[in-house]
Amino acid sequence: MGRWSRPLAREFVGWLEVPVSANWLDVGTGTGVVPEAVCDLSDPASVLGCDPSEAFVAAARERVPDPRFEVAVAGVGDLPRRERGYDAVVSCLALNFFPHPDAAVEEQLELTKPGGVIAACVWDYSGEMQFLRYFWDAATRVDPRAAELDEGQRFPLCTPDGLEKLFEEAGARSVRSAGIEVPTSFSDFDDYWRPFLGGTGPAPSFVATLSEQQRDALSADLRESLPEGEDGSIALVARAWAVAGRRA
Template identity: 50%
Template structure:
């Protein structure tokens, strides 16, 4: 199995971070929370969601937490705001006291946590009574088109690649499963919403280049291939994707709920 590296912030940002920033803005618009709150961003990565919270949510402060020191280094550099603090930590055992945050959020992370139910319970634990707990994940099975094209082509050339396909590996990334996760964590007023983001690539090279960065399952798989196999995958994708400007859609599923008073 390809090694799923999550450490180099710039490579991740080129691959998917640039699209996650747009999704983050739509997510926060959906939450529509008042300013002045204390926020926690679990699995903050390179800081796309944290930066968007700072820009549009008028928080009193934001704590960004991640297991990757490489991602945290990029997030600290990019934040440029004294209201943001970044810490190392695991979503399954948050190094934080109970009831400390008005809003606890997580972007594009929960499907990578080995025990998502434990993580959801931890997110609820650190929220104040009546606080908001919310998250979003890519719709790998269908709506995250840049990855769907990739894995369909990879599997056509190498049936064993199906084992790495996020659409198969992450059943959490579906509305009914997210709703159940939040409900089982004891959250109230649970709602699920699709968020669609346009992902436009100037040409095929703009689409293909991020898969050579090694960050995440698809790029890690790409770089594990022999040169000949990688060339075959590239050319099959080129044949299947539209010519010229490539306009695709990235769909995420978002879930929110409130802790009990």
């Protein structure tokens, strides 16, 4: 997934149009792709990334050597405060993993300065996050148990209406949303399929539960359904929904 989150983070940060010299908080920073994009594109005064995982915090520290960047072990419910508030509080590909997204957005809004920006983006799991969509549609044909693991079913929040409603109910003003698409290209079928055989996450975990026969049936179904170019490459897009609002 890291292969695609970096270009997404850059598009997301650009879409926000936060003025230069802002103080940012990135919640669920992971390996720091958002702070990296903020430092590259937005000339911030500071960017604080936070994540409950010590391993991610260490990886982010290594990835972003910029002196304006700091990182802390912290998660929603205990987010780091800034005395005068942050100009921008953001999260990328994380909101749907928080135990209570409504409480998380309220907490993030409270940490934002009056007039400051609060924003999130999440994959369009039920629509045009194509490489996962192809996977779960084929997986469900092979084994109907797959339906309950499909992120498209598990994260109904990840739609423009769902996100806008969440932000508005938390008290954000001037709420807007947009689709952001990043190209996801695979050199051939193996390049697409291999990560499902050994990676982490719901899809590889599901593949690990299949018999050899079911696994072969799944890969045959995918070979059939994925759009393959003449040279064997597979060009897909991954769409994310971004949402942003302001603190009154």
